[in-house]
Amino acid sequence: MSHTKRHQGSPYEIPARDIVGRPGTQRVLSEQFPAPAVLGTDMIGVAAGTEVSLDLSLDSVQDGIWISGTVTAQAVGECGRCLDEVRLTVVAPIQGLFELPGAEREDEEEEPEDVYEFDGETLDLTEVVRDAVADQLPFTPLCDPDCPGLCDQCGARLADDPGHTHEKIDPRWSALEALKADAPSEKKES
Ligand SMILES: [Zn+2]
Ligand SMILES: [Zn+2]
Incomplete structure (x- = not known):
């Protein structure tokens, strides 16, 4: 200075x-x-x-x-x-x-x-x-005008991984699916 x-x-x-x-x-x-x-x-x-x-x-x-x-x-x-x-x-x-x-x-x-x-x-x-x-200043700042945002399923930044898909259910989700499948039978028993 x-x-x-x-x-x-x-x-x-x-x-x-x-x-x-x-x-x-x-x-x-x-x-x-x-x-x-x-x-x-x-x-x-x-x-x-x-x-x-x-x-x-x-x-x-x-x-x-x-x-x-x-x-x-x-x-x-x-x-x-x-x-x-x-x-x-x-x-x-x-x-x-x-x-x-x-x-x-x-x-x-x-x-x-x-x-x-x-x-x-x-x-x-x-x-x-x-x-x-x-x-x-922009009202909504963007890293790029074409920024694709985040994956609505896993939150991944799509610009970093444009090709990724969710055809297969994540193991954590399949565990949850299994729980859901069990739930009705539990209800019947109680
Ligand atoms: Zn962005
Ligand atoms: Zn994703």
């Missing part, structure tokens, strides 16, 4: 006081840090501690700071069909306006979508990053 520590708080909190109120000025930022919290869901997500890269342009505009860039991190999850590990690199676009309090929009009906509160000092990207990563 060669970059200097910015401050003590969350790495998602970006000080921007130096460019606030100076429309036209820009700052480019490139940071790597361990994710302070999980990004994503139980099915798939970026684990806390995984390295996150944040590449952003901060543009000072009349109403605040316009941010654009990407967040990149590796997500790990479980295949929704065979439960194998799924790893994918998430490159999530980030974009939005951190709006100064009291900023007046000319046309209220055309409210831009991605507007965040801004105190004039620090951009809090926690929510922005969380939403951007969540948008890129």
